[in-house]
Amino acid sequence: MEKDEIAPHVKEIARVLNGKVEESKIEEELENYLNVYRVSLDTAKRSVVKNFGGDPNALTRGNRRKVSDVKGGEQNVDLLVRVLTLNPKEVEIKGEKRQLAYGLVADETGSMGYTLWEPQRLLFKPGDVIMLRNAYSKEYNGRVDLNLGNRANVEQMPKDALPQIDAPAGGSYAPGETVKVGELADGMNNVTVSGRIVTVERREINTEDGAKVVFSGILADETGKVQYSAWADYQLKEGELVRISRAYVKGWKGVPKLNFGERAGVVRLKAEDLPEVTSGKPKPRSIEDIERVGGATDALVIGTIVDVKEGSGLIKRCPQCKRVVLKGACRIHGKVEGIWDLRVKAILDDGNSTLAVVMNRTVTETVLGQKLEDCVKRAQEALNPDVVREMVEEKILAKPMQVRGNVLSDEYGLMMIVSEASAVETDLKEAAVAMLAELEGFQ
Amino acid sequence: MMVRELAWRVFAAEFASSKLEIKGEGDKAPSHLITPLGAQVNRLLAVGVLTDIDNIGTEEEPLWRARIQDPTGTFYLSSGQYQPEATAALSKIAPPRFVAVVGKVRTYIPEEGTMYVSIRPEKVQVVDASMRDYWVLETCRSTLRRIEAMEEAAKMEAPSEEALVKLGYPLPLAQGVVKAKGHYGEVDLQRYRNMVIDALKFLLPEQAGPETPMEVSDMPDEIEDEPEESLDKEKVVLELVEKLDKTGKGAQWDEIVSGAAKAGIERDELDEITSSLLDKGLVYEPVLGKMKII
Numbered sequence: 001m002e003k004d005e006i007a008p009h010v011k012e013i014a015r016v017l018n019g020k021v022e023e024s025k026i027e028e029e030l031e032n033y034l035n036v037y038r039v040s041l042d043t044a045k046r047s048v049v050k051n052f053g054g055d056p057n058a059l060t061r062g063n064r065r066k067v068s069d070v071k072g073g074e075q076n077v078d079l080l081v082r083v084l085t086l087n088p089k090e091v092e093i094k095g096e097k098r099q100l101a102y103g104l105v106a107d108e109t110g111s112m113g114y115t116l117w118e119p120q121r122l123l124f125k126p127g128d129v130i131m132l133r134n135a136y137s138k139e140y141n142g143r144v145d146l147n148l149g150n151r152a153n154v155e156q157m158p159k160d161a162l163p164q165i166d167a168p169a170g171g172s173y174a175p176g177e178t179v180k181v182g183e184l185a186d187g188m189n190n191v192t193v194s195g196r197i198v199t200v201e202r203r204e205i206n207t208e209d210g211a212k213v214v215f216s217g218i219l220a221d222e223t224g225k226v227q228y229s230a231w232a233d234y235q236l237k238e239g240e241l242v243r244i245s246r247a248y249v250k251g252w253k254g255v256p257k258l259n260f261g262e263r264a265g266v267v268r269l270k271a272e273d274l275p276e277v278t279s280g281k282p283k284p285r286s287i288e289d290i291e292r293v294g295g296a297t298d299a300l301v302i303g304t305i306v307d308v309k310e311g312s313g314l315i316k317r318c319p320q321c322k323r324v325v326l327k328g329a330c331r332i333h334g335k336v337e338g339i340w341d342l343r344v345k346a347i348l349d350d351g352n353s354t355l356a357v358v359m360n361r362t363v364t365e366t367v368l369g370q371k372l373e374d375c376v377k378r379a380q381e382a383l384n385p386d387v388v389r390e391m392v393e394e395k396i397l398a399k400p401m402q403v404r405g406n407v408l409s410d411e412y413g414l415m416m417i418v419s420e421a422s423a424v425e426t427d428l429k430e431a432a433v434a435m436l437a438e439l440e441g442f443q
Numbered sequence: 444m445m446v447r448e449l450a451w452r453v454f455a456a457e458f459a460s461s462k463l464e465i466k467g468e469g470d471k472a473p474s475h476l477i478t479p480l481g482a483q484v485n486r487l488l489a490v491g492v493l494t495d496i497d498n499i500g501t502e503e504e505p506l507w508r509a510r511i512q513d514p515t516g517t518f519y520l521s522s523g524q525y526q527p528e529a530t531a532a533l534s535k536i537a538p539p540r541f542v543a544v545v546g547k548v549r550t551y552i553p554e555e556g557t558m559y560v561s562i563r564p565e566k567v568q569v570v571d572a573s574m575r576d577y578w579v580l581e582t583c584r585s586t587l588r589r590i591e592a593m594e595e596a597a598k599m600e601a602p603s604e605e606a607l608v609k610l611g612y613p614l615p616l617a618q619g620v621v622k623a624k625g626h627y628g629e630v631d632l633q634r635y636r637n638m639v640i641d642a643l644k645f646l647l648p649e650q651a652g653p654e655t656p657m658e659v660s661d662m663p664d665e666i667e668d669e670p671e672e673s674l675d676k677e678k679v680v681l682e683l684v685e686k687l688d689k690t691g692k693g694a695q696w697d698e699i700v701s702g703a704a705k706a707g708i709e710r711d712e713l714d715e716i717t718s719s720l721l722d723k724g725l726v727y728e729p730v731l732g733k734m735k736i737i
Contacts, residue, residue, distance in 0.1 A: 306486075307545065400577050
């Protein structure tokens with residue numbers, strides 16, 4: 001082993017020995033073990049520390065681990081963490097009273113619970129950044145906890161060794177299931193999800209417990225978007241990448257909505273942590289995928305329009321309630337002078353599933369390439385408002401289209417409120433060549 | 444209200460090879476045609492060339508019979524007064540044109556083991572070549588997915604819907620594949636894979652060599668152009684069905700057979716004639732074993 005490779009290990013040994021031994025001596029000794037006796041680096045370091053009268057358990061084993069990748073049943077776990085909470089506890093073991101402590105520690109990847117078996121020996125307090133060595137982990141009910149037993153070691157580190165971690169107050173939690181935005185479904189609890197904060201908005205709302213501040217907006221990853229509500233101030237900023245843990249999902253008309261409160265964990269991520277996440281236009285999602293979770297926020301779907309429903313085209317609405325006026329009468333307000341409007345109710349089908357789509361006046365005008373006024377004129381000339389529906393059919397029926405919008409669901413299935421609709425542009429030849437190449441592999 | 448049946452993308456060759464129909468149980472439950480690759484078709488989307496169209500009804504009450512060609516074969520369509528939108532659309536189209544059809548499956552079983560399928564259209568829309576090409580590509584993709592699902596099912600000791608869904612196949616396909624496996628047994632998947640390859644080459648004429656005319660189906664044409672004689676015989680059978688329908692609930696099939704024999708129409712020929720009549724929508728089967736004039 002070369003000198004510059006040895007250097008960091010020499011430094012570490014010197015630290016464990018509290019500077020009682022000169023680094024040149026340590027280096028000489030370590031080189032001897034490594035290059036003459038050719039033992040492993042770990043063994044060499046332990047032996048050197050022992051020879052100089054130090055505690056070999058104070059050495060870091062291997063690489064520093066991250067909270068998020070500690071699994072149950074591991075020995076010799078070394079972690080750099082910030083202490084979030086520390087709670088003393090008295091237990092009776094075999095008729096003997098013992099002082100313990102428990103709490104929560106965290107690094108930039110997440111937080112986990114711990115049990116401290118010797119609070120008199122290992123001293124730290126909330127807010128400390130510490131290097132934990134030789135802890136062991138246990139899994140119970142799907143939750144991984146850390147144990148600091150008689151072999152464990154703690155070293156105080158500078159506070160800036162870890163970024164500030166927004167943390168829950170008290171208790172410890174399982175890391176929770178990590179899911180993609182597109183997999184979030186109504187009723188999920190304790191989920192971890194990562195993505196980009198696309199929008200954030202501060203709102204004050206009145207609840208039974210008085211006024212509350214909620215931060216809401218859109219979170220996106222490569223699989224989709226979701227509306228979130230943060231019930232605590234995590235200082236969320238537009239455009240930043242975050243990992244949210246201990247969040248839960250509630251559905252509104254089938255659309256999954258992400259909620260997280262004071263007990264959640266929010267961690268800032270770097271672009272390289274989430275290479276797949278792109279902002280801007282969503283990638284297409286299959287209707288099947290959306291069906292699986294019951295709804296979607298601002299999804300892009302591709303399919304063919306296989307039906308244009310009655311009530312599409314030129315309609316009249318009640319000036320008071322906006323309900324559709326049929327035969328000059330509103331269902332609620334009776335005979336009224338209706339206001340002209342345009343809409344489309346159609347069925348989009350991708351060969352695997354179907355999706356009802358509803359387009360408002362603006363989208364319908366874009367699809368038709370005509371304004372409402374032009375449509376009214378056409379209908380009046382033809383003495384029949386149905387001509388506009390025929391125009392709509394002419395434009396979209398049997399056409400492959402891509403539509404974008406929120407997808408709701410009820411007992412009739414999925415329905416999209418379309419915000420944008422356009423013809424599909426695919427390079428058919430390219431796709432055919434690719435498929436053919438794959439198939440001819442079978443030949 | 445029931446959840447809408449999806450529109451399957453199936454090539455004509457696969458569609459026409461279907462020999463299994465599963466009737467819905469209970470009121471208004473939909474029936475499904477199970478194709479050899481496990482598509483479970485109640486509704487389908489077909490895009491191709493409308494090659495010919497005939498009105499076999501009257502001027503006032505048209506009954507259109509049409510053929511739509513895709514790269515693998517022919518879809519048969521019949522549309523009458525109960526399909527007002529499609530019938531109106533068809534009356535305005537002069538072949539050849541690219542058309543898209545959304546419709547429901549209709550089957551006719553002249554005898555056990557023989558099944559003719561056709562489409563009862565809901566919507567007919569004139570489209571352009573690029574939309575036909577899009578459909579061909581989409582149908583290739585869809586067909587390949589079915590082939591893969593069939594292969595997965597073949598690996599299983601006892602293919603089950605749950606196991607296929609677990610592999611990521613949607614439920615309607617998983618159900619169809621299990622039913623297809625049970626009915627068709629070993630399906631020649633390579634034949635269908637070759638069909639997809641041909642369809643892809645159809646989209647890429649420069650890849651397919653110098654001569655690639657649009658392939659006409661090698662499937663037998665169920666509906667041949669009829670000579671005068673067969674039209675006469677159809678008339679005979681039609682009259683026979685009407686005459687033998689004494690109760691208003693339809694004529695007994697065995698009586699039709701014996702009646703036809705007296706008129707010099709053999710059993711095989713009778714099957715052909717009734718199938719043609721059914722396809723034209725002139726007669727229907729109110730219950731199995733009975734036939735009635737529409």
